[in-house]
Amino acid sequence: xxxxxxxxxxxxxxxxxxxxxxxxxxxxxxxxxxxxxxxxxxxxxxxxxxxxxxxxxxxxxxxxxxxxxxxxxxxxxxxxxxxxxxxxxxxxxxxxxxxxxxxxxxxxxxxxxxxxxxxxxxxxxxxxxxxxxxxxxxxxxxxxxxxxxxxxxxxxxxxxxxxxxxxxxxxxxxxxxxxxxxxxxxxxxxxxxxxxxxxxxxxxxxxxxxxxxxxxxxxxxxxxxxxxxxxxxxxxxxxxxxxxxxxxxxxxxxxxxxxxxxxxxxxxxxxxxxxxxxxxxxxxxxxxxxxxxxxxxxxxxxxxxxxxxxxxxxxxxxxxxxxxxxxxxxxxxxxxxxxxxxxxxxxxxxxxxxxxxxxxxxxxxxxx
Numbered sequence: 001x002x003x004x005x006x007x008x009x010x011x012x013x014x015x016x017x018x019x020x021x022x023x024x025x026x027x028x029x030x031x032x033x034x035x036x037x038x039x040x041x042x043x044x045x046x047x048x049x050x051x052x053x054x055x056x057x058x059x060x061x062x063x064x065x066x067x068x069x070x071x072x073x074x075x076x077x078x079x080x081x082x083x084x085x086x087x088x089x090x091x092x093x094x095x096x097x098x099x100x101x102x103x104x105x106x107x108x109x110x111x112x113x114x115x116x117x118x119x120x121x122x123x124x125x126x127x128x129x130x131x132x133x134x135x136x137x138x139x140x141x142x143x144x145x146x147x148x149x150x151x152x153x154x155x156x157x158x159x160x161x162x163x164x165x166x167x168x169x170x171x172x173x174x175x176x177x178x179x180x181x182x183x184x185x186x187x188x189x190x191x192x193x194x195x196x197x198x199x200x201x202x203x204x205x206x207x208x209x210x211x212x213x214x215x216x217x218x219x220x221x222x223x224x225x226x227x228x229x230x231x232x233x234x235x236x237x238x239x240x241x242x243x244x245x246x247x248x249x250x251x252x253x254x255x256x257x258x259x260x261x262x263x264x265x266x267x268x269x270x271x272x273x274x275x276x277x278x279x280x281x282x283x284x285x286x287x288x289x290x291x292x293x294x295x296x297x298x299x300x301x302x303x304x305x306x307x308x309x310x311x312x313x314x315x316x317x318x319x320x321x322x323x324x325x326x327x328x329x330x331x332x333x334x335x336x337x338x339x340x341x342x343x344x345x346x347x348x349x350x351x352x353x354x355x356x357x358x359x360x361x362x363x364x365x366x367x368x
Contacts, residue, residue: 004025004062009048019212020212022045022214023214026188030188032190034193035207041213042194063155084133084142091132139170157190162191204219229362244289245287248277248282261327265305276366286357289354290354332348
C-alpha cells in the first residue's frame, strides 16, 4: 500500500488549465474516488500521478519520495484506461501478461502464467484466456483491462472511468465486483468517474473536481450531507438539487426565505436554522432543496406550497415530478404510482430540516 500526494500541482494545455493548484494526499490503502463532469481534470490528475503527463508547477510524492520527474515505468503505479487499450492481435492471456514482460525486473514464464491465471480467476475471465479481445463482450473487455493492471501488483491502482462504456446492468454487476476484489483492498486505489452513484458506493473518500479545481475531499456522507459549496451539492444527486434564489426576511419574529422569482413561495426557518444567518449580513441567499426532500401532501393540509404539475415521469422505483409555482420550477421525487396529470393542482411539502443555504456570491455553504 502507499500514500500518493499532490502539492500545489498545476497543469496547463495552452490557455486551458486542466489542473489548477491542486493539493491532496491519499490515505494508505484507501479507495479514493475522483468525481466530476467532463473537463474537470480527472483524467489529467491520473496521468500526472503515473507520469504520463508532467505538471507545469508543483510536486508529486509517493510515500514521501518526490516522483515528479520519475518516468512511468519506475513509479510502481498502474493505470487502467477508459477505452480498454487492448491489443487486438494478442490473446487475452498475452494482453494481461504484457506488463510483466515489459518491466525491467523480468519474470519467468511460470511466474507470468501463475499471476495471469490467478487474476483471471479472480475476475471470472479465465475461460477467455486463449481468445482474442474481439471475441469478448464489453464487460469482459473491461475485466481484461483491469486484469492487465492488477497482474503487476503495483503500490497504486489508477482506474479511469472503467465502467463508462458499459450498459446499466453490467455497470451494477462490476460495481459490486469492485467491493469483492481483494487486490484492490491491498493497495491504494484512485478511481475516476462522472457517476455519483459509483462514487457513493465505492469510495472510502470522494474528491470533487470542477474546472481543474479541487472543491472538496471527504467521506461519502459528508460529501452528500455536508457539501462545502453549491457546486459540490449539485454534483451529488440525480435529479440535481433545486437552487432557489431567496430574499432573507424577518416576519413576526421568524426568519423567512422568500423566492426572488415568485413572491408566493416562502418558507419559515426554525430558530436553529435562523442562527445560521446571525453572522450572514446579506439580504439574499441560495436555498438548496434536494428532490427527495419534496413530497406531495393532501390539498386540505394547512401547511405546504401550492403548485401545478408540469411534467411527471414514472421511472420504475421512483417518479420525477416537475412542479410550477408561479415563475418557479421545482423538481421532486415521489411515488412512481402516483396518479398525477399535467396541469393538475397539487400541494408540496418541503422538509425544512434538510435545507441547504449557500452564499449568493461565493456559493459556499454558510451553515458550515
